[in-house]
Amino acid sequence: MRMRATASWLAGAWWMAVALVAPAAAGAAVLKATLITPDDDPRLERSRVERAYLGHPGGPLSDGLEVALEETKFELEAAGAEVALASAPAATLEAARAAAVAAEKSGAAVLLTDLPAEWTLAVADAVKLPVLNLGDASDRLRQQDCRARVFHLIPSERMRSDALAQTLVSRKWSKLLLLVGGSPQDALRAATVQASIKRYGLQVVASKPFKLSADPRERDLANPLLLTAGNNYDAVWVVDSDGEFARMLPYRTVLPRPVVGDGGLVALAWHAQFERYGAPQVSRRFAKAAKRPMTAQDWAAWMAGKTLAAVAIAAPKGPNAAWAQAIGKSTLDGSKGTSLSFRAWDGQLRQPMLLTDGQGVIAQAPAEGVLHPRNVLDTLGADAPEKLCPIAR
Missing domain, CATH: 3.40.50 (Rossmann fold)
Incomplete structure (x- = not known):
């Protein structure tokens, strides 16, 4: 039996199925996830969005999640798996914490956050669920304030600066x-x-x-x-x-x-003009659904949706513990030319970075010639020997 995907977003509702795929076999458990976002997010104020600053959000991250779950619905159906996504806007840190607790009580297996660092920590400490961080690049969340159950889809600030530093070295600047x-x-x-x-x-x-x-x-x-x-x-x-x-x-x-950093040449997770590895198709599907270009934050949300689908397919009958374990073991395709996985020491998703001037993608990092004894993607961001996160996963 096939059930079409539903897309209903009503502000403040606890359980809103934005992507619900019917299982091919009876008895499959539903992987429930809740996205917690700031209510009346100042980053999405109209004048800021219209300026389209490089590295800043271009719209709600729910757009990327919806696209990913729509793309994976047939894989989920074939595996007898199901994903249900809910939204919980929060106006304060306390409200975000309460939303996390309520989601856990309602049966959520995974939380997704697009919150400031302090809010993300409050959510992670309030529940025993894995948390997917979609929007905060703070290194402290990967270092001294890391949490064992928090995974990061958006690149860290250190990854962005390492990508730029490699590019400067490669050009002898x-x-x-x-x-x-x-x-x-x-x-x-x-x-x-x-x-x-x-x-x-x-x-x-x-x-x-x-x-x-x-x-x-x-x-x-x-x-x-x-x-x-x-x-x-x-x-x-x-x-x-x-x-x-x-x-x-x-x-x-x-x-x-040349100018680099937050102007001129900028290191990002994604740019809508990336033209390799199936990226144009991803950007076109997103633009068709969301009516705007895909940003780095949208890519992180899209990857979170793909992570949920991969976890549901890996353990279609649950329980929550099996889904939680599957996140850290996931190997994902991000349309960047290589398989992506989460680092064991800080929960960060390994990924290439794109160097862009806003008009197109100028280069990629890791830069050619950069070496690493195990995985060259670990030249971007804090590497394992730095031991900045005291929690073993």
């Missing part, structure tokens, strides 16, 4: 001018950038702060010509979590040099 924004998030990300620069033997010739301000006394802090004068460098690396300063920096530097 070794001397860098580092420009850093004034937010606490920028400070953390700049430390990650410095770790990647050290890892790949690059040199920072100068590090300067910038600040966008309406105060005329501070306008020099946002002047690209003043900020990029007085030093000799091969490239400018800009750390700008907000994105506004970084987008106006290319072609405005004193020296005619």
Whole structure:
């Protein structure tokens, strides 16, 4: 018997089947999952989405999940497996924690989150379920604040900075001018950038702060010509979590040099103009369903949907414990040219990175010639010997 997929999203509903595939054989358990997202997410405010900053979300991650579950419905049916996805918007950290507890009581086997780091930790600590992190790239979630049951589909900040550092090394752009924004998030990300620069033997010739301000006394802090004068460098690396300063920096530097980081050349999990390994078909299917280009965050959500399907197929009769164990053992196809898997030491999904200027994909990382004794994908992000996550999986 075949039952068509349903797609019903009503705000605040606990169990909304956005992809429900009828089992081919009677008695199959239903893998229930709940996506917890911020209510009234400021990242999706219309003016920000319209600016389309590289590396920022382009819309709700439910779009990518729906596309993945629609694509895998026939595989699920053939395996006698079933996936049901629910949504739970949360306005506060406490609400996110309560949503996780309620989902566990309602029979959820997996939680998916697109939440800030503190919220994600609160959700993970409130339940005994595996958590798939779709949207937070914070290294702390993979390092000192890691959790044994949390898996990360979105690349970490360290993976992004390592990808850029490898690209700079491959082009022999070794001397860098580092420009850093004034937010606490920028400070953390700049430390990650410095770790990647050290890892790949690059040199920072100068590090300067910038600040966008309406105060005329501070306008020099946002002047690209003043900020990029007085030093000799091969490239400018800009750390700008907000994105506004970084987008106006290319072609405005004193020296005619490339800009990388959060403007110019940016390392991402995905770009809609990636043209290899079946990626154009993935991007077209997403654009047809969501009516917008596929972003890196959408790809992470799409991979989460594929993970749910793979887990349901691997253990179509459940129980929850079998599904939880199957996540860490999953081998996935992300249309990036190689099999993807989760790292045992930090729960991060191994994956190639795409280097893009916003118009197309310029290069991929790991860069050609970069070597690793076990898996070259582990040259992106914290490697096992660094032992930054104290929890064994």
